[in-house]
Amino acid sequence: MNPTPPPTRAEYCVLACAEAWRGAGEILASPMGLIPSIGARLARHTFAPDLLLTDGEATLVDADGNAEGWLPYRRHLTLVTGGRRHVMMGASQIDRHGNQNIACVGDWAKPSRQLLGVRGAPVNTLNNPTSYWIPRHSRRVFVERVDMVCGVGHDRAARHPETARFHHLARVVSDLGVFDFATPDRSMRVASLHPGVTVEQVREATGFELTIPAEVPQTRAPTPEELRLVREVIDPANTREREVRI
Amino acid sequence: MTDKTMTAQEVVSRLESGMTLGIGGWGSRRKPMALVRALLRSEITDLTVVSYGGPDVGMLAAAGRIRKLVAAFATLDSIPLEPHYRAARERGALELMEIDEAMFLWGLHAAANRLPFLPVRTGIGSDVMRVNPGLRTVTSPYDDGETLLAMPALRLDAALVHVNRADRRGNGQYLGPDPYFDDLFCAAAETAYVSCERIVDTAELTKEAAPQTLLIPRHTVTGVVEAPNGAHFTSCAPDYTRDETFQKHYATAPWPGFAERFLGEDEHAYRSAVRAWHEEGK
Numbered sequence: 001m002n003p004t005p006p007p008t009r010a011e012y013c014v015l016a017c018a019e020a021w022r023g024a025g026e027i028l029a030s031p032m033g034l035i036p037s038i039g040a041r042l043a044r045h046t047f048a049p050d051l052l053l054t055d056g057e058a059t060l061v062d063a064d065g066n067a068e069g070w071l072p073y074r075r076h077l078t079l080v081t082g083g084r085r086h087v088m089m090g091a092s093q094i095d096r097h098g099n100q101n102i103a104c105v106g107d108w109a110k111p112s113r114q115l116l117g118v119r120g121a122p123v124n125t126l127n128n129p130t131s132y133w134i135p136r137h138s139r140r141v142f143v144e145r146v147d148m149v150c151g152v153g154h155d156r157a158a159r160h161p162e163t164a165r166f167h168h169l170a171r172v173v174s175d176l177g178v179f180d181f182a183t184p185d186r187s188m189r190v191a192s193l194h195p196g197v198t199v200e201q202v203r204e205a206t207g208f209e210l211t212i213p214a215e216v217p218q219t220r221a222p223t224p225e226e227l228r229l230v231r232e233v234i235d236p237a238n239t240r241e242r243e244v245r246i
Numbered sequence: 247m248t249d250k251t252m253t254a255q256e257v258v259s260r261l262e263s264g265m266t267l268g269i270g271g272w273g274s275r276r277k278p279m280a281l282v283r284a285l286l287r288s289e290i291t292d293l294t295v296v297s298y299g300g301p302d303v304g305m306l307a308a309a310g311r312i313r314k315l316v317a318a319f320a321t322l323d324s325i326p327l328e329p330h331y332r333a334a335r336e337r338g339a340l341e342l343m344e345i346d347e348a349m350f351l352w353g354l355h356a357a358a359n360r361l362p363f364l365p366v367r368t369g370i371g372s373d374v375m376r377v378n379p380g381l382r383t384v385t386s387p388y389d390d391g392e393t394l395l396a397m398p399a400l401r402l403d404a405a406l407v408h409v410n411r412a413d414r415r416g417n418g419q420y421l422g423p424d425p426y427f428d429d430l431f432c433a434a435a436e437t438a439y440v441s442c443e444r445i446v447d448t449a450e451l452t453k454e455a456a457p458q459t460l461l462i463p464r465h466t467v468t469g470v471v472e473a474p475n476g477a478h479f480t481s482c483a484p485d486y487t488r489d490e491t492f493q494k495h496y497a498t499a500p501w502p503g504f505a506e507r508f509l510g511e512d513e514h515a516y517r518s519a520v521r522a523w524h525e526e527g528k
Contacts, residue, residue, distance in 0.1 A: 057423055057424065058423035058424040059423060070423075072423065072424040072425055072426070073272060073347075073424060073426060073427070074351065074425070074426075074427060077347060077348050077351050080348065081348065081366070081367060081368075103344065103373075104335070108344075108373070108376075108377050109338070110335075110336070110337075110338040111335060111336060112336065113332075113336070114327070114331070114332040114335035114336055115327065116319050116321065116326065116327065117299075117317060117318055117319035117320060117344060118318055118319070118344055118345070118346045118372070118374060119318055119319045119346065119347060120318070120346055120347045120348065121346065121372070122346040122348075122349075122368045122369050122371075122372040122374050123346050123347065123348035123349070123366075123367070123368035123369075125371075125372075126367050126368055126370065126371065127367060127368070148373045148377070149371075149372045149373040149376075150346075150372060150373070150374075151372070152370075152371035152372050156371040156372070157371055159371065160370050160371050160393065162390070162391060162392045162393055163367060163370045163371070163392055163393050163394065164370075164371060165392075166367075
């Protein structure tokens with residue numbers, strides 16, 4: 001029998017995303033992007049069995065893809081404001097306080113690059129736990145100041161304590177590591193680095209100063225059973241390697 | 247019984263430049279494209295368009311018909327960024343009221359309920375407040391004292407939506423998985439025009455489908471247009487999926503040539519042009 005190949009970087013990323021939903025209970029996992037989607041399904045299969053998942057359209061599905069509920073956009077928006085959801089969004093730009101931009105690059109009035117638009121980021125960040133997934137960690141994404149605040153970061157939330165009482169940025173996962181906001185001023189901190197990634201490499205790829213603990217943990221490796229689920233059950237076509245290539 | 251059937255041209259003849267127009271569907275899904283095409287064949291311009299944006303926004307922006315857009319995004323779904331909308335924004339060709347998806351929903355709710363605004367916990371702390379200096383907040387009159395956004399009503403002069411079936415009185419039925427917000431668009435508007443894949447007798451609507459598929463009530467509808475394939479090239483589940491190859495062509499072709507080749511003088515001309523284009527690609 002051939003030995004199981006060791007986990008790839010993409011598989012560490014899947015696991016780091018899945019961990020965002022640990023202990024979340026009976027809430028909706030809303031993953032945007034491939035790696036978070038695989039992560040949400042992994043969490044549902046293992047340590048977060050009560051999670052709700054969608055088929056990407058209007059149907060809530062169980063781990064095997066059977067319909068168990070109806071969630072068209074209008075109900076999805078109600079669910080957001082009800083708070084029973086943890087979304088993992090993308091970010092075209094993100095700053096040290098977790099302010100996120102997906103709307104445009106440059107001056108909003110006449111952008112140099114028009115992107116998606118604010119979409120649901122403002123309502124998400126004020127109402128339900130929010131995490132971010134960034135497949136290519138670089139200074140273009142991790143910026144000193146975002147051009148348009150879509151998702152609300154900790155500094156801005158702090159200015160509106162009543163309105164932002166449900167504000168909760170859980171984690172940022174990139175192809176280099178996992179980041180949280182467990183610092184006195186709620187700015188971004190290295191929580192763990194994926195194996196093979198150095199502190200210097202992350203510093204180099206980040207456009208603002210990160211808090212780096214004296215001892216930087218390594219991102220947890222998937223267990224053999226988690227690896228089997230990812231490779232054989234959830235993503236046998238190996239699409240995950242297309243989103244993270246290292 | 248009031249027969250509300252009319253042609254797409256008749257719908258457009260009731261619209262005017264300068265109007266605020268709500269367009270149903272979501273992204274590149276169940277957009278009233280036949281009505282949008284009819285609009286593009288007219289001289290109507292200077293529009294305020296309110297839309298969960300897709301190619302409706304892209305086409306009207308490319309043709310220079312939009313003065314102001316109210317939207318949270320514009321996307322073609324399988325192509326994440328709407329290229330014609332994008333180009334229009336980057337050359338500063340239209341005014342934008344950029345709000346989020348929830349604000350949009352509450353704005354329609356407010357209009358449908360004849361309220362000046364509805365409170366919603368969003369926008370505050372984000373740059374939505376910076377780029378919309380006219381937005382106001384409201385303080386809860388109850389013990390929590392929370393400050394909320396007072397989302398103004400998105401009152402529409404007219405709404406355009408597309409559904410699977412309708413009867414001649416204007417009862418509209420969707421058979422796909424998601425109603426989007428089409429009933430709200432109609433309720434939020436002074437006049438509403440529903441295009442559909444097929445007009446059927448009222449009794450036939452519920453012959454095989456449950457009554458909760460009757461999304462749009464006739465008292466909110468002004469006109470009904472039979473427009474087979476009327477959402478093309480966006481999806482209209484379960485009648486058809488998105489025409490991905492044609493959408494790709496739309497997204498990459500320069501607008502003037504695309505408009506000249508495909509808009510034609512009516513939907514028949516449009517359909518033959520699309521057919522011919524598909525034949526060439528085979």
